[in-house]
Amino acid sequence: MLRTFIGFNPEELVNKQDVVINLEIEISVPNEALESDEPDGIYDYKKITKRVITYVQDGRFKLLEVLTKNLLEMIMEDDRVRWAKVEVDKPHALRFAESVSFEMEAKR
């Protein structure tokens, strides 16, 4: 759960709100890493998590769709990613709904 500027209503342009982000990432694991139990060449899930946190917290997004798409593109930049799914949930986005979420996926 992160806080960012999300939405296009006047109050949303000046107040940060919570977003809940779920990532699913299917990767290739080098055989060397499986045999050696050493992290060289692995897809480091901590690195992508830190990148996502910085990008979301420092950014401004009017549309939930755009934040979801940009995160998916960021994850797909790495050639080791075979498939990924990004879900961004905006709690209390609508007065009469618990939340609204967008989900997008891509594969090579």
Ligand SMILES: Nc1nc2c(c(=O)[nH]1)N=C([C@H](O)[C@H](O)COP(=O)(O)OP(=O)(O)OP(=O)(O)O)CN2
């Ligand atoms: N396709 C999208 N539609 C909307 C988005 C979006 O990102 N993608 N965003 C918004 C607003 O930013 C906000 O999340 C909801 O709008 P709001 O007018 O505040 O909704 P309410 O239910 O609270 O409105 P009330 O008039 O107070 O009932 C909208 N759509």
